[in-house]
Amino acid sequence: MTTETSTAAGVTVPGSRLVREATELVRDTASDTVYHHCRRVFFLGTLRGLSHGLYADPELLYVGAMFHDLGLTHRHRHSQQRFELDGADDARSFLQRHGVAAQDAQLVWEGIALHTTPHIPWRMAPEVALVTAGVEADVLGMGLDEVPPDALAEIVALHPRCGFKQGMLKEFADGTAHRPHTAFGNVTADVLERYAPGWVRPNFVDTVLNSHWSE
Secondary structure: OOOOOOEEOOEEOOOOHHHHHHHHHHHHHOOHHHHHHHHHHHHHHHHHHHHHOOOOOHHHHHHHHHHOOHHHOHHHOOOOOOHHHHHHHHHHHHHHHOOOOHHHHHHHHHHHHOOOOOOHHHHOOHHHHHHHHHHHHHHHOOOHHHOOHHHHHHHHHHOOOOOHHHHHHHHHHHHHOOOHHHHOOOOHHHHHHHHOOOOOOOOHHHHHHOOOOOO
16 A cells, blocks of 8 residues: 655645545556656645635545646557546546546546646636646746745655656656657647657648648
């Protein structure tokens, strides 16, 4: 059984069976890079939410944070849909098996499916917005001024970054290389352009101009 410190920076991970099993599933499936990132996303998303007056259901936010990059793992190496959808679908199935209400499972699905889409999640429910908030902080360094320095240090001490920048970019590349068509119009196009030799980024303008339509 996975055991983890349940509190960091004043934020407590719920102690429910659902949360324990979510932790164990991701710990057993994901790399250390993805696992520690997902845990940081929960803590950082929660803290950024407090600075915006946003309060998510902690169990739902935790599952959203923990599953948001599950689509990049080996269990989806044959998937042909966007990795965000893989993680979202896994999370919804997991929550449904635990008897979580359909509308709550849908919130988690939306939070994961939209976590690489800028701006839009912030107009949605906290369970959606704060997954993006945590991802923005941990991957892009956005909103870190909303997290007290001592809180940030405590989170990183609990879940170290240990070469995270390069490690996470590799996770993106490895998790998308077999489905490059899904990179159109999203951040994984930047990753494949840098790390996939010979891959040419689809261009939106060219797609429009070369479509079936004559005008």
